[in-house]
Amino acid sequence: MLRKYAILLGAVMALAWSSTYANPEDDRMAFEKYFTTKFPEVPLNDFQNGIYSVDPVARADWEQIEEFPPYELAIDAGEAEYNKPFANGKSYSDCFGDGAVRGQYPYWDSERKEVITMELAINECRTSNGEEPLRWNKGKIAELSAYMSYISRGQTVDVKIPEDDPEALAAYERGKQFYYTKRGQLNFSCFDCHGTGAGKGVRLEKLSPALGHTTHWPVYRSKWGAVGTLHRRFGGCNRQVRAKNFKSQGQEYRELEYFLTYMSNGHELNGPGARR
Amino acid sequence: MAIKCKAKMKDGMVEVKALMKHEMETGLRKDSKTGEPIPAHHITEVVCMHSGSELFRCNMGPAISKNPYLSFTVSGPNVGDTLQLSYVDNMGETDSGEAVVK
Amino acid sequence: MIKKTLMALSLATAMVLGSFGGGVAFADEEAVNHGKSVAFNRQKGNCLSCHMMDDGDQPGSQGPPLIAMKLRFPDREDLRARIYNPLEFNPNTIMPPFGLHNILSDEEIDAIVEYLYTL
Amino acid sequence: MKRREFNFRLASITGFGVGIASGLMPISVLANWPTAAFDTETTEDAANALFGESGMIETDAITFKAPDIAENGRVVPVNINVGLNNIEEIALMVPENPAPLVSTFVMSNQSNVAVGTRIKMGKTSPLVAVVKADGKVYTASSKEIKVTIGGCGG
Structure with missing residues (x-):
């Protein structure tokens, strides 16, 4: 109380x-x-x-x-994962292009009425391609995120509130x-x-x-x-x-x-x- | 998963840096759920080979950090030479990697 | 899990001690030593996290050093209240409300006051 | 200590097997890991186990680069520079660790080398290096490295 x-x-x-x-x-x-x-x-x-x-x-x-x-090992693992095709033949690049997209997140999705983070988008990319979602906090999702953040280095944080x-x-x-x-x-x-x-x-x-x-x-x-x-x-x-x-x-x-x-x-x- | 290594010529010496993925379990910790001791599992030896002969070796104990980092300077190799690194751990697992001297 | 058990345990201890009320009388030195150990314990007062005090190793610097406490807080109840619920004195303080949030029991806070008066 | 010896023997055997089977591992990886030195409880015993009991020469030709305060005792970056000739082996030790010997770096007759790694430190301690060079054994120690006590009681 x-x-x-x-x-x-x-x-x-x-x-x-x-x-x-x-x-x-x-x-x-x-x-x-x-x-x-x-x-x-x-x-x-x-x-x-x-x-x-x-x-x-x-x-x-x-x-x-x-x-x-020590994160260099994670970047390498993330890169390998990023380039590995899904079972349906597509891959992360069908969702994120070259993957250098960290600067676009998080953003407000006016249709869904919610904040979309990069990790959320990674898992939605997976599930929309018939893959199991990854666990949120560590492991593969953090490695993918590490790789995508690494190749996004130098971008400017520019969060918009429509x-x-x-x-x-x-x-x-x-x-x-x-x-x-x-x-x-x-x-x-x-x-x-x-x-x-x-x-x-x-x-x-x-x-x-x-x-x-x-x-x-x-x-x-x-x-x-x-x-x-x-x-x-x-x-x-x-x-x-x-x-x-x-x-x-x-x-x-x-x-x-x-x-x-x-x-x-x-x-x-x-x-x-x-x-x- | 391979050993990630870089080799660079600097002031006449070759500077080698390597990063390895390994738990480096000390054998002193206990499993938080079962209370059972977690057996030691750590790299024991890292060897750097150049032109078929041993250039450098590191004997590691369990007090080396998880995902070990190793750097050393040696003379001998030239720019363009390939160095091979490999490790063995106390469970007999091995890994290796290469670097071309830049 | 362990943390939860510990918390439950300390709450239980607090309740037991509380139910005996003031019936437990410590000798001064005992209370001071007890207070010091509660103050230094990372799961209890963890005072060293923020305050330089006594012979504590590697003290933090979030709060002021705890020195000349009797001089600075001649009213014992006032000092006690500042540990029990520091928000009463400054609603923006970052000092946790040790009594109000059941981080420490009444008896533990008393022991800490006893100890602080020796500094 | 027994367990570690057992582990190591097991490792020697299985390591050999894996190495041969995969054909990847250089034979030199199978050379002896200095078990006895890693099992000692003092820096002196570790040095003796590695280099014999011929005595050590204090030197300022060995210098350290390490933090004053280790952010996290699990990962303490350490660099050692050795300005000696004909260096054969450098041993890195943390006197306050349960087993002081952390690692040894073995080379053949190199001069003015630097080695670096990241180590675990149980508590505040200096570092000690013992170096065999030109047939002699040299030693030096660093200033004390403070290992921080975690602040958040959680």
Whole structure:
């Protein structure tokens, strides 16, 4: 009961925040300004390197890893999978052309009235060609995503919220509300850790700033020993704050991805990434 | 799955970098469900061959990270030469890969 | 799974201790040691995650260092309330509401206060 | 320790079988893995098992590149530069690991080499390198690498 009260309180605060800003572009500029003010020494285009933009010690470690990053094995595996024909003779290229499409996702589908992520599109490509869908968080889907992100490097994040469809804005707003709502037994919002707490340590681990957070997915995490998707990470964060986890590629996380990726509009795609 | 390797001539030495897919299980962990110890499973030896003879070898213990990375510099090979890398693990599984010196 | 069991266990412990009310009296030193162990335990207070305190290894920097606590919080109940539900003092704080959300039991929070007063 | 020896013997046998069957594996892969050295609990014992007990010479010709703070103890990038002549073997050790010997790099009479890998570290520790070069055994250690304790209690 008390917990519900606290969650409600958080939701009210999130709403208070959202009413402060009138539209997504104002939100984005305020979001960007928050981080550029907090970390004035960090060049804007370095935020896409996540924690390494603000933690020189961790950056040295990461740069050594990047000399031959562990995700290269996943890119190769993803490429092989991408070029393997389906049973019906078609392949991923019938859905995605050359596959360099990361910059087109996530997008709002005005007919289906939902956010379409790249991983969702990968599985829909499979099922529409008579193949079994892949599991969402790791394995083949993360490898395909790693390959497609790799060949999409250099594209610019450009999430659109169609002005002629108020439901797109509503989806964005729900994602935003999710982002600022305190949740779980530990009562953290996404922004508590990756906004307010960004750059400061939990023990000696610095928390990454949220600006540029979506540019480098999927990520090979040393903790996972493999590449995993953005929604896998969302789930991990939610578990760490001892909150209810939502289904990967369910409405909640897709709308969260929609909001969070919009916040990084203008940043360069540089996935896949390597993280601790 | 092959060993992914790159070889580059730099200041008269050949710099070789390799990435291998392997669990590198230490033998010290327990299965979280059954509580049974997970047997050690790790690469023991990586060998780099050049023109039929051994150029470099790495003996690995279980403290090498999952999906091992290995880099080394050696003199001998020339630009255009092919280097062969192969590993064997403690279960007898092997893998190999090649790199042309650039 | 283990985590859930642990949580259930700690909740159960909290309930049992709670039901005995104030009947459990610790010697001061015992309470201080207990408080320290709860504060340092990663599954419990995990205070070192955010606060520099005492001889704790690798402290975080999210919150202020915990020093001179008696001087800063002369009112014991006030300090206790700030651990029980810090949102009461600052609705935007990132400090978890340890009592309100049953992260720690009443008895554990008392022990932490006891310990904090030695810092 | 027994189990590891058993595993290794098993590996030698099956490894041989696979190698012959597939015809892919160079014969030299089958040379002896230094089991005894990998089973020791101190850096000194590991060094003795590898290079004999003739004593070690401290040197500053061995340098390390490794993080001050390891982001994740599962994957700590380590590079060692050895500015000596006629290097035969470089051993990398983490004194605070349960079994300190991590790996050895074997070559024949190379000079001024660099080797690198990524290693597991159980806790904060320096690195130690022991190098056999020109018939002598040299050693050096790095500064301490802090292994972070996870922040989120979860």
